[in-house]
Amino acid sequence: MSQHAAVTTHFLEMTAPNQLRGKPRPPALEVIEAELKEYRFNRYLYQLVGEPWQWTDKLALPDETWRQYAEREQLRTWVAYHRGAIAGYYELEQQADGDVQIAYFGLAPRFVGMGFGGYLLTCALQSAWAWGNTRRVWVHTCTLDHPGALHNYRARGMLVYRTEQE
Template sequence: MARRPPLTSPSATAVPPGRLSVIVTFLEMTAPPSHPPLPDPEGDIRLMRAAPPTVSFYRYLYDTVGEPWLWHERRRMADADLAAIVTDPRVEVHVLYVDGTPAGYAEIDRREPEKTDLGYFGLIPDFIGRRLGPWLLDRAIRMGWQGGTRRLTVNTCTFDHPKALPLYQSMGYRPYRHVSRIVDDPRVQGWLPRTAAPHIPIVG
């Protein structure tokens, strides 16, 4: 078994009001999965690429999937800056539909040579707990390996669903770096409602 990289030591000082402590884990795969694809879930399940998505539709996906986990970076981007990313042909936004309703998405970023990053991945809250996450991740990984890449990367953090890190590892990702940070709380700054992510207390 590979040895887990040591965690960066968190700050010994208390987290100041309006800020949060978070540990980010960076993971990689250096070979495609050897196991067979996971079977399709029951029901009308479709995975379709939005090529490209409109900014408004992308914001719906990002905001709805990410609000429970404090995703905020792309909420803060101007439409033109966000469009430049999501309409880039090297960035793929694959949307999961269940019975015709958007249920989640996976964003595959091929902008760096010989490396493919799973930039964003997640389910809309109504669809969590239906075993769709492992299937969507399995499909995203297999799509990520297409095109001759040599390395797949992803990162997760302690704000994310507690099953996120074990799921990535079960699919073949291995941690290679951990970083401890103190960050501004986007709820305090007004980028997210204060009711978002109730599992993460607001400091101060």
């Protein structure tokens, strides 16, 4: 008899840029915005970073759906590079009323555990606050994500405002 573990989703937010507790940049890690939008790149990043965490729901979507998602004005993508290799990425989505969601965030599998996550999240939060008239930055994470994800969000100054059990 198999039992499915309950999934807990935590919703976190930051409501002022001065709440950010940044982490310094590790040596040889660069974070660069992918200013030229290319949906195939976003799909690759989603697959690369999400594979260990079973991010599979969007992989079967047709090219046009990916293009409409990734190449719109309200979505921006940043990529972390370590010595030329993709170490991780994040996508920010500008929403109504000054909200910016960290839509996707994570490290490539070979770079997990190297201390890059805190700096990458610092960059994500700084990018979100620098984008237009941001009044709130939010994200959600669940118990299926990396075990350190929730800690990283909290350590950077984000606060849980809602928790859901599935």
